[in-house]
Amino acid sequence: xxxxxxSADAFAPEQSxxxxxxxxxxxxEVSARRVPFSEDRPDAAEIRRWLEDVPxxxxxxxxxxDLGIVRDVLWRGDELVxxxxxxxxxxxxxxxxxxxxxxxxxxxxxxxxRIETRLAPPxxxxxxxxxxxxxxxxxxxxxxSMACAGxxxxxxxxxxxxxxxxxxxxxxxSTPCKAQHRCLDCxxxxxxxxxx
Amino acid sequence: xxDTEFFEFALRMGDNAxxxxxxxxxxxxxxxxxxxxxxxxxxxxxxxxxSKLWLTLAGEVENNSRSADALAYLRDARAFRNCxxxxxxxxxxxxxxxxxFLFDAxxxxxxxxxxxxxxxxxxxxxxxAAKEAAYHFDRSRDLVIRLGDGTGESHxxxxxxxxxxxxxxxxxxxxxxxxxxxxxxxxxxELAAVxxxxxxxxxxxxxxxxxxxxxxxLRKGGKTGLHSEGLGRILSDLQFLQRAYPGASW
Numbered sequence: 178x179x180x181x182x183x184s185a186d187a188f189a190p191e192q193s194x195x196x197x198x199x200x201x202x203x204x205x206e207v208s209a210r211r212v213p214f215s216e217d218r219p220d221a222a223e224i225r226r227w228l229e230d231v232p233x234x235x236x237x238x239x240x241x242x243d244l245g246i247v248r249d250v251l252w253r254g255d256e257l258v259x260x261x262x263x264x265x266x267x268x269x270x271x272x273x274x275x276x277x278x279x280x281x282x283x284x285x286x287x288x289x290x291r292i293e294t295r296l297a298p299p300x301x302x303x304x305x306x307x308x309x310x311x312x313x314x315x316x317x318x319x320x321x322s323m324a325c326a327g328x329x330x331x332x333x334x335x336x337x338x339x340x341x342x343x344x345x346x347x348x349x350x351s352t353p354c355k356a357q358h359r360c361l362d363c364x365x366x367x368x369x370x371x372x373x
Numbered sequence: 374x375x376d377t378e379f380f381e382f383a384l385r386m387g388d389n390a391x392x393x394x395x396x397x398x399x400x401x402x403x404x405x406x407x408x409x410x411x412x413x414x415x416x417x418x419x420x421x422x423x424s425k426l427w428l429t430l431a432g433e434v435e436n437n438s439r440s441a442d443a444l445a446y447l448r449d450a451r452a453f454r455n456c457x458x459x460x461x462x463x464x465x466x467x468x469x470x471x472x473x474f475l476f477d478a479x480x481x482x483x484x485x486x487x488x489x490x491x492x493x494x495x496x497x498x499x500x501x502a503a504k505e506a507a508y509h510f511d512r513s514r515d516l517v518i519r520l521g522d523g524t525g526e527s528h529x530x531x532x533x534x535x536x537x538x539x540x541x542x543x544x545x546x547x548x549x550x551x552x553x554x555x556x557x558x559x560x561x562x563e564l565a566a567v568x569x570x571x572x573x574x575x576x577x578x579x580x581x582x583x584x585x586x587x588x589x590x591l592r593k594g595g596k597t598g599l600h601s602e603g604l605g606r607i608l609s610d611l612q613f614l615q616r617a618y619p620g621a622s623w
Contacts, residue, residue: 267415268422353419
């Protein structure tokens with residue numbers, strides 16, 4: 178990742194000429210012009226607010242921001258770079274998420290969008306925001322616990338009736354990130370967003 | 374110039390995940406219980422996702438413009454570097470699980486060790502994949518114990534699967550020149566150290582499952598491209614579309 182500007186320096190006026198690393202890792206010359214602070218260019222915070230409206234395609238109750246998979250938002254010249262981290266290596270939603278983000282930003286008038294995959298540090302469910310956890314619960318999915326020893330064994334609270342009298346039915350659920358559980362009191366089945 | 378040893382190593386990691394993922398995905402819609410069907414499909418997805426990361430790395434190391442797709446779809450059997458274990462037939466549910474267990478018992482500690490790799494890209498992929506492999510191991514270990522220490526029928530099937538498959542596990546921890554060279558460079562762990570973990574994880578679970586590992590020589594060859602007949606059949610499915618309709622995309 179050497180040569181990739183951080184979001185902090187992305188807003189500093191660029192030097193008249195410098196090299197950058199493109200997606201394939203090759204150094205390339207950046208056009209020799211200054212990109213000033215732009216009055217009409219949305220900043221990273223505003224773009225993040227826009228992305229709060231981009232839902233996860235498999236669990237539309239939460240946004241890509243809630244999930245904590247948007248790692249960086251930065252301007253590189255006149256190109257907007259969004260660094261996204263995958264949840265599970267094989268999650269089929271990953272490609273759809275990239276496309277959804279791109280479409281959402283284009284709809285806001287951003288012409289040049291680049292989605293970059295960033296593996297490190299690996300995503301864990303601890304990246305899901307408190308708001309995201311609340312939304313999952315309201316949607317009927319038991320949110321993941323925060324990382325701590327033995328958390329997998331902690332009885333889960335049923336998102337329907339609140340009972341802690343629940344059991345795991347299967348280690349996997351309808352998506353790679355979920356497991357199936359059932360409540361032994363209200364007898365309703367529910368998904369658990371696994372701690373990962 | 375291509376770093377041949379590193380390229381070989383990345384192919385081995387990627388091909389193991391790709392071929393096992395392809396094999397396991399064949400269970401989709403056929404597993405004995407819905408939960409198992411979902412679990413197998415998700416395991417296959419994780420493995421195929423990991424193979425994409427490793428094969429992308431292999432393509433970068435080779436530096437010859439081959440993408441992960443090109444490596445997966447357009448190499449012939451002799452160019453594949455997966456171990457023989459993963460190309461063994463699915464057989465019954467017990468065989469599939471035993472193969473998964475023997476693989477996971479290597480995969481999880483191997484990936485954990487690789488998180489310390491001197492190569493940043495290797496360490497990053499390993500950190501991502503290690504958590505998935507640990508989860509796979511939890512499941513395959515649990516099921517091997519439940520079926521091994523289950524009914525007479527399930528015990529017999531699991532023992533039969535173990536007798537056939539166990540000799541293939543050793544290839545994963547038997548170092549050759551590639552492993553030794555990368556171990557010396559710190560890119561990959563010393564396999565002798567990994568083997569101690571693999572043997573302990575495997576034998577502890579087998580004991581609990583009341584199963585007995587057979588003795589006898591290990592079966593190897595896949596790491597250097599010497600495969601069984603089965604790989605050709607697997608690839609004929611896996612590669613059909615790109616071979617019949619080159620460049621097809623959707």
